[in-house]
Amino acid sequence: MVIQRIRVFFNSIKGKIFTLFLVAFLVACGLTALNVWTLSAVRERLLLGERYEDLVNSILEARRYEKNLLIYGGAESLREGLLHLDQAAEVMTELAPDMVQVAGSVGYSSFQTVLTAYRQGFLSIEGGGELKEEGLRAMGKRLVDMSEELIRTKRDRIHKSIFKVSLLPFAYLGVFLVLMAILIKIIARSLLKPLGMIGRITAQVAKGDFRPVDSGGGHIVEVSGLLEALNRMAQELRANQDDLLQARKMAALGTLAAGVAHEINNPINNILISAESMLETQAELMDEDGLDAARDIMAQAERAGDIVRNLLDFSRMEKAKFSPLDPEAVVKSSLALLKNQMLVAGVTLNVDVPPGLGKVAGDLRHLQQVFLNLLLNAAQVTPAGGVIEVMGREAGRFVRLLVRDTGKGIDPENLPHIFEPFFTTKEVGKGTGLGLAVAYSIVKRHGGRIEVESAPGQGATFSVLLPKVDGQPAPSAEEEEEGHDL
Numbered sequence: 001m002v003i004q005r006i007r008v009f010f011n012s013i014k015g016k017i018f019t020l021f022l023v024a025f026l027v028a029c030g031l032t033a034l035n036v037w038t039l040s041a042v043r044e045r046l047l048l049g050e051r052y053e054d055l056v057n058s059i060l061e062a063r064r065y066e067k068n069l070l071i072y073g074g075a076e077s078l079r080e081g082l083l084h085l086d087q088a089a090e091v092m093t094e095l096a097p098d099m100v101q102v103a104g105s106v107g108y109s110s111f112q113t114v115l116t117a118y119r120q121g122f123l124s125i126e127g128g129g130e131l132k133e134e135g136l137r138a139m140g141k142r143l144v145d146m147s148e149e150l151i152r153t154k155r156d157r158i159h160k161s162i163f164k165v166s167l168l169p170f171a172y173l174g175v176f177l178v179l180m181a182i183l184i185k186i187i188a189r190s191l192l193k194p195l196g197m198i199g200r201i202t203a204q205v206a207k208g209d210f211r212p213v214d215s216g217g218g219h220i221v222e223v224s225g226l227l228e229a230l231n232r233m234a235q236e237l238r239a240n241q242d243d244l245l246q247a248r249k250m251a252a253l254g255t256l257a258a259g260v261a262h263e264i265n266n267p268i269n270n271i272l273i274s275a276e277s278m279l280e281t282q283a284e285l286m287d288e289d290g291l292d293a294a295r296d297i298m299a300q301a302e303r304a305g306d307i308v309r310n311l312l313d314f315s316r317m318e319k320a321k322f323s324p325l326d327p328e329a330v331v332k333s334s335l336a337l338l339k340n341q342m343l344v345a346g347v348t349l350n351v352d353v354p355p356g357l358g359k360v361a362g363d364l365r366h367l368q369q370v371f372l373n374l375l376l377n378a379a380q381v382t383p384a385g386g387v388i389e390v391m392g393r394e395a396g397r398f399v400r401l402l403v404r405d406t407g408k409g410i411d412p413e414n415l416p417h418i419f420e421p422f423f424t425t426k427e428v429g430k431g432t433g434l435g436l437a438v439a440y441s442i443v444k445r446h447g448g449r450i451e452v453e454s455a456p457g458q459g460a461t462f463s464v465l466l467p468k469v470d471g472q473p474a475p476s477a478e479e480e481e482e483g484h485d486l
Helices: 001-010 013-071 075-095 094-127 130-204 221-285 288-315 325-337 337-343 365-380 435-445 475-483
Strands: 322-327 347-352 360-362 387-395 398-402 449-454 460-467
Touching: 013 075, 013 094, 013 130, 013 347, 075 094, 094 130, 130 221, 130 387, 221 288, 221 337, 288 365, 288 460, 322 325, 322 365, 325 365, 325 387, 337 365, 360 365, 360 460, 365 387, 365 398, 365 460, 435 449, 435 460
Parallel strands: 347 387
Antiparallel strands: 322 360, 387 398, 398 460, 449 460
């Protein structure tokens, strides 16, 4: 579990940036330590160089007293010369490890041999002749040459160390450029490229194409989560597109239906009143065919009046105040209104709506109308001896109420259109095509949704999902509509 979290962290953009800055910090610490060490080495070599200068100065002082000893003689010159040679020997002993590195062990031994021989020459110079004097001068000159060569070599090494130190700023610059290149690559690959893909997804969605986009994988955690969320959003929009189109169509048709219904309601009422008056006042003057015609006029006028009332119900946006309702009470009150129709149809009604389901916010009369439409449709398509089931279940923050019949089912090509106004598969004169459209409109105004599942020969199942109140005050119809508008 811990390893998985660490892996997820380092696969995120903050993990990559943290890693990059950690590497930069460690490299900076390493270069700083190298710089400190190099400066310390240069300082040490400069101090050693000063000691080499002391060595040369001691030898040069000894040669000065060598000259005085050879020209003037005297114990004072001998003593001072030996003193400076002893100082040179002391410095040489102190510099022995470094001299071995600078001149090698052979060069160090040779220098030590010449210095010892030169000192012995000082001690024996009083009893010597010309040959001894020339030999002393030669050894002194060789000793000076060897010491000066040591100084030149030491200075070259110091210059090389200083040159290396001078390269460190360029090393810092190189490391900085490499880290910046890596950071730019991370930003381009982990942010800019996914942002371009996100732009393409949103443009695709804006054009109405809700197909999920293959992100290609390999993205950082944040971008992968965002791309997955966008793809889920596109899928949800695609799933809800039909509902959105249906809602727009229903709104437009509702406005049209309201105007048409009001315009034709008065003529229908006049026709019905005229037919009734004709039967009341002129019945004795009419033959049987006339009476049948008058009755037929009344029947068709009443049918037209029912259609008008359905249109008005479909288009009406009543300002009723919603209240918390028990789903069991809604279903039972709806069934009580259809008890006789179910008996006449000869179908068996099974009800399984347990008490205790979450309350829903709604208008009782409107919800009764929804279930009346669904149950009447189920009774009409279910043959005698068939079964209609009404069930209630909890579905998250919704209550799901199902109406299932054992009729002939709905053809697949008709399923996308069953909630459209005036669409019906019933015979002429047996349906207006407004029942399911009205039910759809009412459920939408309650903040829910209505779904259908069906296959030819296997009946149909209508699911009404209504949001729970969850102990909160039920919203009014106006508040519900405002929430939908938002």
